[in-house]
Amino acid sequence: MAKTTSTRAGTGRKRVSKVHENQRLKGRPAPPKKGKPGAKKPSTSSARTAAKPTPAPKKAKSGPTKAQPRRSIFGILKQRLGSGLGKQVHHLIGLGMVLLGVIAGLALVNAAGPIGQGLVDGIRWLVGWWVFILPAILFGVGLTLLLGEESYAYSRTLFGVGAQLFGLVGLFHLMTGNPAFADGADRFQESGGSLGALVAYPMERMLGFWGAVVMLVVIVSGGAIVTVRASIREVLVASGRMVANALGKIRAALRSSGNGFARLLSRRKERQKMRSETAVVSVPRRPPPTPSPQDSTYLTEQPAASPEDNPPAEKKVKPTQKKKKKPASSSSSNGDGYQLPPLSLLDNPQSSPRSGRMIQETARQLEATLRDHEVNARLTNVVSGPTVTRYEIELAAGVKVARVTGLSGDIAYALATPDVRLLAPIPGRSAIGVEVPNKSRSLVTLGQVLASEQSDNDVHPLTIGLGEDISGRPAMINLAELPHLLIAGATGAGKSSCINSIVTSILMRATPKDVRLIMVDPKRVELGQYNGVPHLFTRVITKPKKALEALQWAVGEMDRRYELLAESGVRDITGYHEKYDVGLLEPARFDRFPYLVIVIDELNDLMMVAGRDVESAIVRIAQMARAVGIHLVIATQRPSVNVITGVIKANIPSRFAFSVASQADSRVIIDSVGAEKLIGMGDMLVITAREPRPQRVQGAWVSEGEVAAVVRWVKEQKSADYKKFTEEVRQAQIQMVSEEDEGEDPDLIRRAGELVIRSQLGSTSMLQRKLRIGFARAGRIMDILENKGIVGPSEGSKAREVLVGADERVDA
Structure with a gap:
C-alpha cells in the first residue's frame, strides 16, 4: 500500500509539472490566437489553468517599476546615505x-x-x-x-x-x-x-x-x-517645579538668616524690657505694656492672655509662641536658654529635574508591551518620584486585572529594569500602578524635608522627617500617632540611615525638656556618636543585660506616669502638659515628664539573650505606654517569626519595610508581599495604624558630618545629665519578689540561694535533685533568685550565670 501511494503521488507530481511546463511554453503565444471561435473548445481547461498564474508575474513585475517613479529624489538620497x-x-x-x-x-x-x-x-x-x-x-x-x-x-x-x-x-x-x-x-x-x-x-x-x-x-x-x-503639560510642570524650588530656597535663606545671633539678642532685650515694664505697671489697673514697636506680634497676643501678675504672664506666653509655624521659636522661651540647631547645619542641595524624554520613552515601551500581550489598556497618568516612576494604566471594559498582574516579569524584561512593582488597583482609583525604578535616582536629604512647608506647619516635637513619597512630596510622620514603630529589612537596605534620620529630626525639633531618648545599640557602632547628647537618659546601651534593665525601668516609669495622670484627672500626656503649663498642678507633687523614645537598633541580639523577658517588656510598653508619651522604635535585620513574634506584631501596627530577599520575609513584616521588589538604598514601604495599605517612600539621607554637626551644637547648648536607673530597677525587682513570694516557702528559697552560691551553678535541674522538688517549682524558685539578683537571665539550655560570689550570703 505504501508503494502504491508513493507511485500515485509521484505520478501526480509529474502530471502537474508537465501541465505547468506546457503552460509556460504555450501561455504567452496563446492570447493572440484566442480571436478564433473554433479554438475555444479544445483549449478550455488549459485556458482556465493558465488564467490564474499569468496575472501574478505581471503584477510582480509591474509593481516595483510603477512604485519607483513615485519616490522623490530626496527620499532615494536619504535611503542611499x-x-x-x-x-x-x-x-x-x-x-x-x-x-x-x-x-x-x-x-x-x-x-x-x-x-x-x-x-x-x-x-x-x-x-x-x-x-x-x-x-x-x-x-x-x-x-x-x-x-x-x-x-x-x-x-x-x-x-x-x-x-x-x-x-x-x-x-x-x-x-x-x-x-x-x-x-x-x-x-x-x-x-x-x-x-x-x-x-x-x-x-x-x-x-x-x-x-x-x-x-x-x-x-x-x-x-x-x-x-x-516634551508635551505642554510637562513644560508647565517643570516650570512650576523650578519656581517652587526657587521660592523654597529663598524661604530657607530668609528663615536661616532670621534665626541668627542678632535675632536672639533682640529677643533677650525685648524680654528684659517687658519684665521691667510689667514690674513698673503692676500697681495700676491693668494697662497694656508699651514695649518697643519691633515686637508687634507680642502686642497682639498679650491682651488675649490677660495676666494678673508676672508668673501667669510668663506661662501664657508659651502656648501663644507655639502657635507660630517655626518650632525653633519655642526654643527662646525655655528658661535654660536652650536653642534648637539651625537648618543650615543640614545639607539642602538643589533637586535635579527629571528627564521627561526618558519618561515618555518608558511610557511608549510599556504601552507597546501591553499591546504585544493583547491587553487592551491605555496610559492615563505618570507620577514621577525620586526613586521610582508610577505609570497609571486604565483597563478597557471586560479586561481582568489578573492579566496585567501576571505580566510583571514581561514588563520588567521589556523595560530593561531589574523588577517592577504592580499596584492593582491604586487605592481609591480605577487604575493599575506600574512602579518602574528610575535610571537616575535623586538624592533626598533630611535638610530638604525639614525645610519644607509640611515641617513648618507641624510643630509637634515628635514629628520626624521621613523622606519623599512616590510623587516627590516631603513625607512627615508623627511618632506620637504611630504610636510604636517596627523597622525591618535586609542588611544594607537603609535601616540605620532611617534611625539616624529619626534621631536627628528629634534633635533638630525638640529640646531635652520635651523629648528624652534611650538608645540600645548591641552592634556598638551605629549609635555611639550620640553619646553626650542632653536628650539621653543614659549613655548608649551596648550590653543586652543593661538593655533589659532599661526596658524594665521604662515599664516602671510607665506605671508611675499613669498614677500621675489618674491623680491629675486627665487622659493622656497632652492634657497633662496643658494642665501643668497653666499652673493647675502643684510642682511639689507633679513633674512635667517629657516624651520618652526608646530606640533599639537590633532586636535580634536581645531576643537571643533574654527573649522571654525582652518580649514581655516590649509587649507591656506597646500595649499601654502610648497615653503617657513612651514610644518604641525597634529595628532588626532578621525579619523572622522568632524575632518579630506574633505578639510584638499585634501590638506594633506601624512598620517600615525595607528591601528583603523573599516574599516570606515581606509577609512577616507587613503581612503582604511587595517588600521583595524594593530596590534598596532607603526605598521602603510604610504602613501605619491609620493607613494600613503600604505607601512607598524614599527615605531621607543624613550624612555622618551632618549628624556630628548637630550633636556638637546640642552639646554646646546643654551638658548631658544621665540617670542611673540600675539601682531603681533592682529595688523594684526586690519589692516585686517580696510581694510575689508570699505563696512560696521562704526557707526553701534561702536553701536554694545558698546552694546556688556555694556551687556557683545556676541550674534548674540541680535544684530539682538537691531539693527534691518538681521542675515547675524549681523554675519558679530560679526566677525568684533572678529577681533577687543572685543569678542572671536564662540563656537557653545553659546554666545561668551566678552574680553573687561564694563568700557572700543571701538575705532571708
Whole structure:
C-alpha cells in the first residue's frame, strides 16, 4: 500500500509539472490566437489553468517599476546615505552645520575671504538681520547632532529647529514693518529677509496683524515641543517645579538668616524690657505694656492672655509662641536658654529635574508591551518620584486585572529594569500602578524635608522627617500617632540611615525638656556618636543585660506616669502638659515628664539573650505606654517569626519595610508581599495604624558630618545629665519578689540561694535533685533568685550565670 501511494503521488507530481511546463511554453503565444471561435473548445481547461498564474508575474513585475517613479529624489538620497553611512549620518550633518556656522561667523568679521563674504550676503538676503544670529544657531544645532547619541532623531531635531526659525523670522519681519518684495531688496534685507517676506506678508494679508502673530507664535511653540520632545503639560510642570524650588530656597535663606545671633539678642532685650515694664505697671489697673514697636506680634497676643501678675504672664506666653509655624521659636522661651540647631547645619542641595524624554520613552515601551500581550489598556497618568516612576494604566471594559498582574516579569524584561512593582488597583482609583525604578535616582536629604512647608506647619516635637513619597512630596510622620514603630529589612537596605534620620529630626525639633531618648545599640557602632547628647537618659546601651534593665525601668516609669495622670484627672500626656503649663498642678507633687523614645537598633541580639523577658517588656510598653508619651522604635535585620513574634506584631501596627530577599520575609513584616521588589538604598514601604495599605517612600539621607554637626551644637547648648536607673530597677525587682513570694516557702528559697552560691551553678535541674522538688517549682524558685539578683537571665539550655560570689550570703 505504501508503494502504491508513493507511485500515485509521484505520478501526480509529474502530471502537474508537465501541465505547468506546457503552460509556460504555450501561455504567452496563446492570447493572440484566442480571436478564433473554433479554438475555444479544445483549449478550455488549459485556458482556465493558465488564467490564474499569468496575472501574478505581471503584477510582480509591474509593481516595483510603477512604485519607483513615485519616490522623490530626496527620499532615494536619504535611503542611499542611510544604508551607506549607517549611524554616522547625523554626525556628518552636524559637522557640516558646525562648519557653516564657523565660516559664517568668521565672515561677519571679514575673516573668511570671498567665499565667506558671499555666504554672508546670501544669508542676509535670506533672513535679513538674523544674519548675526543664524551662525550661532547653526553651530549650536550642529554641535547637538555631533554630541547626541540618538541617531534616529536628528531629522526631528532639524525639523523642530527649522520650524522655530521659520516662525521667529516671520515674527521679526512682521514687527519691523513687514516690507514686501516690491519694496526692494535693500528694504526687506533690513527686516526679516526674503524668508520673512514670504511668511509674514501673505499671512498678514489673510489673517490680519494679530492673527498672523498668533499663528507664528503657535508655529514657534510647536517647533520647540518637537525639538525637546516634551508635551505642554510637562513644560508647565517643570516650570512650576523650578519656581517652587526657587521660592523654597529663598524661604530657607530668609528663615536661616532670621534665626541668627542678632535675632536672639533682640529677643533677650525685648524680654528684659517687658519684665521691667510689667514690674513698673503692676500697681495700676491693668494697662497694656508699651514695649518697643519691633515686637508687634507680642502686642497682639498679650491682651488675649490677660495676666494678673508676672508668673501667669510668663506661662501664657508659651502656648501663644507655639502657635507660630517655626518650632525653633519655642526654643527662646525655655528658661535654660536652650536653642534648637539651625537648618543650615543640614545639607539642602538643589533637586535635579527629571528627564521627561526618558519618561515618555518608558511610557511608549510599556504601552507597546501591553499591546504585544493583547491587553487592551491605555496610559492615563505618570507620577514621577525620586526613586521610582508610577505609570497609571486604565483597563478597557471586560479586561481582568489578573492579566496585567501576571505580566510583571514581561514588563520588567521589556523595560530593561531589574523588577517592577504592580499596584492593582491604586487605592481609591480605577487604575493599575506600574512602579518602574528610575535610571537616575535623586538624592533626598533630611535638610530638604525639614525645610519644607509640611515641617513648618507641624510643630509637634515628635514629628520626624521621613523622606519623599512616590510623587516627590516631603513625607512627615508623627511618632506620637504611630504610636510604636517596627523597622525591618535586609542588611544594607537603609535601616540605620532611617534611625539616624529619626534621631536627628528629634534633635533638630525638640529640646531635652520635651523629648528624652534611650538608645540600645548591641552592634556598638551605629549609635555611639550620640553619646553626650542632653536628650539621653543614659549613655548608649551596648550590653543586652543593661538593655533589659532599661526596658524594665521604662515599664516602671510607665506605671508611675499613669498614677500621675489618674491623680491629675486627665487622659493622656497632652492634657497633662496643658494642665501643668497653666499652673493647675502643684510642682511639689507633679513633674512635667517629657516624651520618652526608646530606640533599639537590633532586636535580634536581645531576643537571643533574654527573649522571654525582652518580649514581655516590649509587649507591656506597646500595649499601654502610648497615653503617657513612651514610644518604641525597634529595628532588626532578621525579619523572622522568632524575632518579630506574633505578639510584638499585634501590638506594633506601624512598620517600615525595607528591601528583603523573599516574599516570606515581606509577609512577616507587613503581612503582604511587595517588600521583595524594593530596590534598596532607603526605598521602603510604610504602613501605619491609620493607613494600613503600604505607601512607598524614599527615605531621607543624613550624612555622618551632618549628624556630628548637630550633636556638637546640642552639646554646646546643654551638658548631658544621665540617670542611673540600675539601682531603681533592682529595688523594684526586690519589692516585686517580696510581694510575689508570699505563696512560696521562704526557707526553701534561702536553701536554694545558698546552694546556688556555694556551687556557683545556676541550674534548674540541680535544684530539682538537691531539693527534691518538681521542675515547675524549681523554675519558679530560679526566677525568684533572678529577681533577687543572685543569678542572671536564662540563656537557653545553659546554666545561668551566678552574680553573687561564694563568700557572700543571701538575705532571708
